Amino acid sequence: MNLAFTQEQTELRRTVRDFLDKTSPEAEVRRLMETADGYDPDVWRQLAGELGIAGLTLPEEYGGAGCGFVELGVVLEEAGRSLLCAPVLSTVVLAASTLLGLGDDAACHDYLPGIADGTTLATLALTEAAGRWDDADGITATAARDGQDQGRGWTVSGRKAFVLDGHTASLLLVVARTGAGLSVLAIDAGAPGVHRVPRATLDQTRRQADITFTAAPARLLGEEGAAWPVLERVLDLAAVAVAAEQVGGAARVLDMAVDYARTRVQFGRPIGSFQAVKHKLADLHLGVESARSAAYHGLWTAAGDLPDLPLAASLAKACCGDAYVTAATENIQVHGGIGVTWEHPAHLYLKRAHSSRQLFGHPAHHRQRLARYVLAEQAATASPA
CATH class of the missing domain: 2.40.110.10 (Butyryl-CoA Dehydrogenase, subunit A, domain 2)
Structure with a gap:
């Protein structure tokens, strides 16, 4: 399994990040939080129409780009970094994957083109x-x-x-x-x-x-x-998708903590020079990078439609869910008093971290699921007594 991104995937990341830096800054996220819909239809039309995000993984016969889950994971990682308020997870991951998985050709032809061009929210x-x-x-x-x-x-x-x-x-x-x-x-x-x-x-x-x-x-x-076997696979894909989003958010709050530690001066020196802060940030970096590896493994497993997708999905969801919550919590600790104010964005990421950890199963659930898989594998390969 090659976990290196291609030039096209790297360019996709750059394009999406540039777009979200312009359309989903903190001020816009706060504005959308107060609206009834919770997202900007104009931005969604641009994401779907101009960037082709809504149809990224859909077959070309339905108006999609025919790309794989790795490309979608790149988009989701950047969306998590910017706290994008848009129906990507619900429409592009859950609904589209369900329609494709059910194998109903008539329904796919009726519904997927609208999802691909952004006119149908599902x-x-x-x-x-x-x-x-x-x-x-x-x-x-x-x-x-x-x-x-x-x-x-x-x-x-x-x-x-x-x-x-x-x-x-x-x-x-x-x-x-x-x-x-x-x-x-x-x-x-x-x-x-x-x-x-x-x-x-x-x-x-x-x-x-x-x-x-x-x-x-x-x-x-x-x-x-x-429907249930199809839905089980959809939920595994959704767990991997959320894991990619969590990695983006965790990396963003780590960057926030590091930047603040460099500039916040206490006792005549940056707080990042103190050993306790350095150790905290080093531990966070290790946790975020470990989570990134788990998420990327899940993306490549999903893209290859490999049989161990349930195992990879649970691994990614358990690791990334905990890593994001830890990073978001420690980011507030590094910032001190300002980190708990409404005006600072730290709490926005903390809330997203906790909410996404609950989606499609808490990390504890996925660790139990991993344990069952391991025990089943051991029982299957054990030699007869």
Whole structure:
């Protein structure tokens, strides 16, 4: 596995960073935090249309660029660095990966071109009140055939919670239980029987919503009852995607801490010259670089569609989630009193660090998952007694 970036991927990083430095500075992030939508439609159109980010990993037949998950990871790392307020994770990772994974050609042709050009905002409505991403048995939303549509249509009833960008998405991919098992159904967000309420969250840079469905008209995607294996892979891809974003944020707060330690003078010398501060920053650097390696391993595993994706995803999510929270916390410690003020950006990264650590499974969950994989591997390779 070659973990070096190509010239094209390096140029993509430079282009995205330059764009986000102009369109997502701290002042703009704070402005968007106070808006109802939580993102700038003009910036999203530029990201999707001019830079082609929304269709980066989509096949060319659907209007995409046909690139891989490594390129998307480069974008997500830069997005995490700038605290980009945009529906990249919900639309580009969750929704698009779900549509592709279900293998419904008609649905892909109907929905993916709109995602690629930025005109369709989509999201996956999976979690319910418990907030569990991995609990297939806990899904209580139901789907039934619509008797008024001669059996061709469906209706969905139930409640979904913690839906990423659920208040602005125009296309909702809802996981519901049918007679055959768990299925994914597409629902127009403006359809009757759909009620969306924005959820108050700690991290105002990433919006969530609670959605109630009351016999909402829906379209079955893929094979009825066969959705969970597809969703498991989608969640692994999402874990890798968030890990890349976390690395970008962790590297940014490390840079903030180092810059402040160089310029903040105490007792007649920069605080970065004190051994305690130097050791703290060195430990942070080690943690961030270790997390970066785990995230990049996950990206290359996802790009190659390798069978050990679940292992790589859990490794990346566990390592990067903890590294980001540690880096964001220590950044505030290095800054001292100013680091806990509203005017300083340190708290914005700390909130994003904590919120992203919960997405798609806490690091403790992924460490348990890793342990199960290791034990299963040992049992499979053990010699008979």
